[in-house]
Amino acid sequence: MSLINVTVDGAQRSVEADQRPTQIFAEDKEIVVCKINGALKDLWTDLVDGDVVEGISISSPEGLSVLRHSTAHVMAQAVQQVFAQTRLGIGPPITDGFYYDFDPQNPFNPDDLEKIESAMRKIVKDGQRFKRRVTTEADALKELAHEPYKCELIGIKGGGTDETSVEVGGTELTIYDNLGRDGQPVWSDLCRGPHLPSTKHIPAFKLMRSAAAYWRGSEKNPMLQRIYGTAWPSQDELNAYLELLAEAEKRDHRRLGQELDLFSFPEEIGSGLAVFHPKGGIIRRAMEDYSRKRHEEENYDFVYSPHLTKAALFQKSGHLDWYSEGMYPPMILDEELHADGTVRRAGQQYYMKPMNCPFHNLIFQSRQRSYRELPLRLFEFGTVYRYEKSGVLHGITRARGFTQDDAHIYCTKEQMPAELDSLLTFVLNLLRDYGLQDFYLELSTRNPEKSVGEDSDWEEATEALRKAALAQGLETVLDEGGAAFYGPKISVQAKDAIGRTWQMSTIQVDFQLPQRFELEFAAADGSRQRPVMIHRALFGSIERFFGVLTEHYSGAFPPWLAPVQxxxxxxxxxxxxxxxxxxxxxxxxxxxxxxxxxxxxxxxxxxxxxxxxxxxxxxxxxxxxxxxxxxxxxxxxxxxxxxxxxxxxxxxxxxxxxxxxx
RNA sequence: GCCCCCCUAGCUCAGUCGGUAGAGCGUUUCCAUGGUAAGGAAAAGGUCACCAGUUCGAUUCUGGUGGGGGGCUCCA
Missing domain, CATH: 3.40.50.800 (Anticodon-binding domain)
Known part of the structure; x- marks a missing residue:
């Protein structure tokens, strides 16, 4: 047998030409996959002279992904074993685990998960080898004729999204066969790989839950059954993960809201509409009082606006055009009907407000404004009502009625950079005062397909936001094209005590509303100028922030917030x-x-x-x-x-x- | 909105393979007067979420409505 020269983890080595990484790394059980010339490959891959091989540990981010992806395969195999008529969707690794989408005869229930899990344990015990096989589109379509979803993926090979690329990404179309003890395939799946050497390299896993998911993420597609699982390099790590979940459950604000008598959602009021009990009321008031005080110090003017308005206001603002789905339907007042029920005199439509900005614009507009008044900062604890889809409601953090600590800042273009800079400082310091310490920023930039406003305005505002972010010295993530159509924004993401991130404050530049409301101020030269408008909420909503703090503190509020000190x-x-x-x-x-x-x-x-x-x-x-x-x-x-x-x-x-x- | 699961006392949950129900905690009263995470006893408390259907009979089975949970989608 001839020798070839390869580099293994940086060291030159001569090995037999038929040696594979699985043998090279045989002594290190942590190595479950490798990089060959920089690309992630199976340990079974044939080596050629000159290859640079690097062992990848199961505990590295890449190793974990491979572990979880392979576990997803095992789950899919188990599912088809237990429920033979089940069709396969996709099964990628995700943070802390994996999922696989299935189209089963019947939706899964919790008992099914147990059956699947025990079938998986058997497969893991079998130590089936994952064997990569290159195929052609025609062959794959023939082989997988009974898997319509897989066939669809073959059709979109190459152009897949992140998730589908797990199945068919890359330049070659490959199928992974699971080989039984006799070396014969017992199960196969269209997959890009790579995978663990064998199923027995899965040290610890658990199926978590089943749920529904639309095929390829679109509401228009059929709904598949998704099973979520988790997999870890050791039983200890799995246990630690499960403990973290248990800890998160203990701090769930919905549970603590009940246990500490803070708030409730009486069925009589309606879904997503909370009442605050006395103890919750004290916390909330303490939160609001301090916020109010800080806003006073930052020269905000306090305003109030009604919860209801005639339709005309939201027509003017455009909300009825692009946000009506998120609004409670109108109340129709003073309508007169004929005896047959047809309308004799049209009534007046009133809407619950889903946003405060149009009201603040009316306050700005209530008289002639001078540049001397700018920046004008109008602040309100404004209660809004949004008809959120029932499926998205979540305790107090995602409700249908909630109060924003909302302000709108009207300033000149020249004032904007300094205003954004001081605003961001104010925001972050205020959040710190409430006990959050760990932040990163997200800058959402223009989506050219869907936006209003001048290019130069967008550039200026985005640049001002970028500079303000930079000045904070915090990690800033770019959300390219993620801005709303009316202007760029910065959002503050905060990490809580157990490391979960929450989107908190947003600072949003708006090029649309000043135009729609024809807002103007008199400049120093006597000309009429259009102000820049900045929307900002620090808590987002008081209720949501309340929920986040409850979970952050696990209900053990610091004395200044504690209902009973x-x-x-x-x-x-x-x-x-x-x-x-x-x-x-x-x-x-x-x-x-x-x-x-x-x-x-x-x-x-x-x-x-x-x-x-x-x-x-x-x-x-x-x-x-x-x-x-x-x-x-x-x-x-x-x-x-x-x-x-x-x-x-x-x-x-x-x-x-x-x-x-x- | 979509899919699956759930709704029994104020709370957390048992239970009834169709014959109207239990526990612990909490509450009230009584007895205990106790130095750092549950002293004892008794009592009150439920149209088994709601509305229909099937049935001699429904908390239990079926359907619908409301509310909740987990996801998907959404969150400008």
């Missing part, structure tokens, strides 16, 4: 009066303090306060009473005994005013 717990009833005095002093100092005077035992009171995530428990017994002190029990279980009442009050007030977490 202090619970007083007497060791026994005999000390209740003493502690009651201390609590009164705290209340007088502006602290939200309550005495637990129930006849529970103190242990139970501690437990209750702990479960309500109250920041401070103030306990008093004989020792404390004799020395005019109280004892702290903090949320983390730590305690501090014998603190003079005045010191205790000072400590609590300090964390409230500094908005620190405890």
């Amino acid at each position: 202090v619970v007083g717990i007497p060791v026994a009833e005999a000390f209740a009066d003493y502690l009651s005095d201390a609590i009164k002093k705290m209340k007088a100092a502006g602290i939200r303090a309550e005495l637990d005077s129930s006849d529970d035992r103190m242990q139970k009171k501690v437990r209750n306060a702990q479960m309500q995530k109250v920041p401070y428990m103030i306990i008093a017994g004989e020792e404390d009473m004799n020395s005019g002190a109280v004892s702290f029990r903090y949320r983390n279980g730590e305690q501090k005994n014998g603190v003079p009442i005045a010191d205790a009050i000072a400590e609590i007030l300090a964390t409230i005013s500094q908005r620190t977490q405890v």
